[in-house]
Amino acid sequence: MTVTLQHRLRTTLREVAATRGVFGALLADAGDGIIVASSLDVGLDAEAIAALAAALFTRARTASAAAAHGDALVLHVHAEYGWVCVTGHGTLVLVVVADRRAASGPVRAAMLRARSALADL
Amino acid sequence: MPDDIRRLSAELARDPSSLAILTLGEQLRRSGRSDQARAIADDARRRHPGNAGAHALVARIALDRGDRAAASAAWTEAARLAPAHPDAARGLAWLTLQDGHPEQARAILQRACAAGDDAGLRAAFDRLDARLVADAAAPLTAPSPRVEPPESTAPAVEVPDTATSGALEALARDAHAFVAAVGIGQWEAAIVEGECGLTGVAPQPTSIGRSAHRTAVAAPIPLGRFRRAFLSTVPGAEPPPASAVGGP
Numbered sequence: 001m002t003v004t005l006q007h008r009l010r011t012t013l014r015e016v017a018a019t020r021g022v023f024g025a026l027l028a029d030a031g032d033g034i035i036v037a038s039s040l041d042v043g044l045d046a047e048a049i050a051a052l053a054a055a056l057f058t059r060a061r062t063a064s065a066a067a068a069h070g071d072a073l074v075l076h077v078h079a080e081y082g083w084v085c086v087t088g089h090g091t092l093v094l095v096v097v098a099d100r101r102a103a104s105g106p107v108r109a110a111m112l113r114a115r116s117a118l119a120d121l
Numbered sequence: 122m123p124d125d126i127r128r129l130s131a132e133l134a135r136d137p138s139s140l141a142i143l144t145l146g147e148q149l150r151r152s153g154r155s156d157q158a159r160a161i162a163d164d165a166r167r168r169h170p171g172n173a174g175a176h177a178l179v180a181r182i183a184l185d186r187g188d189r190a191a192a193s194a195a196w197t198e199a200a201r202l203a204p205a206h207p208d209a210a211r212g213l214a215w216l217t218l219q220d221g222h223p224e225q226a227r228a229i230l231q232r233a234c235a236a237g238d239d240a241g242l243r244a245a246f247d248r249l250d251a252r253l254v255a256d257a258a259a260p261l262t263a264p265s266p267r268v269e270p271p272e273s274t275a276p277a278v279e280v281p282d283t284a285t286s287g288a289l290e291a292l293a294r295d296a297h298a299f300v301a302a303v304g305i306g307q308w309e310a311a312i313v314e315g316e317c318g319l320t321g322v323a324p325q326p327t328s329i330g331r332s333a334h335r336t337a338v339a340a341p342i343p344l345g346r347f348r349r350a351f352l353s354t355v356p357g358a359e360p361p362p363a364s365a366v367g368g369p
Contacts, residue, residue, distance in 0.1 A: 043304075044303065044304065045302055045303075045304075048302040049299070049302055049303055052295065052298060052299045052302055053299065055295055056292070056295045056296065056299050059288070059291050059292040059295050060292060060311075060313045062288045062291070062292075063285060063288035063289050063291075063292050063313050063320050063322075064313045064315035064316075064318075064320060065288075066281075066284045066285040066287075066288040067281055067285040067288075067315065067318060067320045067338050068317075068318070069313075069315030069316060069317050069318035069319070069320060069338075070315050070316030070317050070318075071315065071316055072313050072314070072315050073314045073315060073316060074313075074314045075311065075312070075313050075314070076310075076311070076312045076313075076314065076344070076348075077296050077299060077300060077308060077310070077311045077312075078308070078309045078310045078311075078312075078348075079300045079303075079305040079306050079307060079308045079309055080305065080306025080307050080309065081305040081306040082303070082305035082306075083305075084299070084300070084303055084305070097303055097305070100305075104344065104345060104348075105345075108314075108344065
């Protein structure tokens with residue numbers, strides 16, 4: 001990976017992670033789930049999250065296609081103490097972990113912007 | 122639609138007792154002016170307490186706002202006034218079904234069908250009846266029965282077909298593991314935002330202690346609206362506060 005590409009990936013990640021209510025974000029390879037870049041808190045198991053996120057987003061794409069809703073843009077997973085957004089494009093998957101009370105609009109908008117950025121890489 | 126609202130408002134100003142108030146309330150509701158719609162609906166109910174349509178309007182607006190108790194009370198009153206009222210029957214059946222009581226939902230539709238002659242209501246009853254027969258044969262594998270919410274109640278989340286349900290079941294398994302890895306408690310729902318629609322899956326405990334999942338699909342509607350509608354159908358899952366819901 002070139003320095004320029006690495007820089008652009010980190011910039012994309014930083015912009016998403018700066019969104020209000022977001023705890024952290026990571027980029028992973030969609031094929032093998034290996035971390036490409038991460039800003040997740042130390043307490044989170046980034047490697048496990050990256051590995052599972054790639055498979056999870058593939059499931060989301062399958063479900064969206066089965067429902068004739070086209071490609072999956074964003075997967076939102078809600079839980080007791082937080083929610084996670086996953087999106088992907090090409091060979092990359094982007095994961096964002098956010099506070100449960102975070103406004104979904106800005107986080108979603110940041111995800112979609114990042115998705116477009118991934119497409120341009 | 123703004124022209125309709127102006128025309129109906131003018132008509133109501135000329136004759137405050139006009140039933141145009143019901144149409145005006147519905148038009149305001151459909152145009153997203155929820156506060157005004159609620160005020161008009163409350164006024165309609167005060168002016169026409171014996172009109173089932175006024176209570177049904179109050180119920181639809183209450184459901185839009187996530188107030189299931191108020192919606193249920195208003196539809197109950199509408200059904201008391203007009204036992205064959207299709208909107209009241211469908212609304213009550215839909216709420217009852219979402220609460221996990223399909224037999225009660227069937228009874229509600231059956232009573233309304235017996236009291237009147239509405240083809241749409243009859244079709245809803247037949248669909249639910251057939252689904253319950255299928256569920257009796259395969260209680261944990263068949264998708265949940267489907268009763269459409271009242272015609273004008275948005276958003277309409279629907280039960281997906283078998284292929285989509287299967288894909289969502291697989292997604293549910295991975296979502297469970299994923300949330301455990303992230304360490305943010307129990308998962309409550311996974312919603313896929315596709316290019317032209319939304320799909321969702323959420324855990325749902327059964328009466329015999331085995332896990333099952335509730336699934337839903339919807340046309341492209343705002344994400345926050347889908348999320349509120351979908352999570353409100355899942356026992357134990359609290360939708361996030363309205364202030365935290367942005368959406369597209």
